[in-house]
Amino acid sequence: MTSLASERSWLLDPGLLKLVHQCRRLIRSEFGVKLHLTEEHLEQQLAEYASKTRSSHLTNTWKTLQEQVPHLCVKTESEKASATPKRMYRGQEIAEDSRPTATVRDSEGEDPPRKKKVIYRGQVVG
Numbered sequence: 001m002t003s004l005a006s007e008r009s010w011l012l013d014p015g016l017l018k019l020v021h022q023c024r025r026l027i028r029s030e031f032g033v034k035l036h037l038t039e040e041h042l043e044q045q046l047a048e049y050a051s052k053t054r055s056s057h058l059t060n061t062w063k064t065l066q067e068q069v070p071h072l073c074v075k076t077e078s079e080k081a082s083a084t085p086k087r088m089y090r091g092q093e094i095a096e097d098s099r100p101t102a103t104v105r106d107s108e109g110e111d112p113p114r115k116k117k118v119i120y121r122g123q124v125v126g
Helices: 014-031 042-052 056-068 077-083
Strands: 118-120 123-125
Touching: 014 042, 014 056, 042 056
Parallel strands: none
Antiparallel strands: 118 123
């Protein structure tokens, strides 16, 4: 097993380090997340945020970094889950709909029972 320092030896190159700092700065400005160079899964987090971003500048910076460091081509969680397409809105995943679906009783025309008491002019209504 290789150590974290040997895996991150590419960060010693000033040009690559500048690209990483630029990615970190763009991520912090868009998402409000501050990534540190000493984090264990820095490459995966950079790739995740680059795939979620609406900024073409961050996307281009990440692609440039990947071209210069070939082993950075990591599969992001969104790429792994591409077999099950998620609903997206403005680059962000939409949470699953938790509303109840229509039942047979709804289609027959019956009104569903009210969950709370409705009071109109001091009287309880239906």
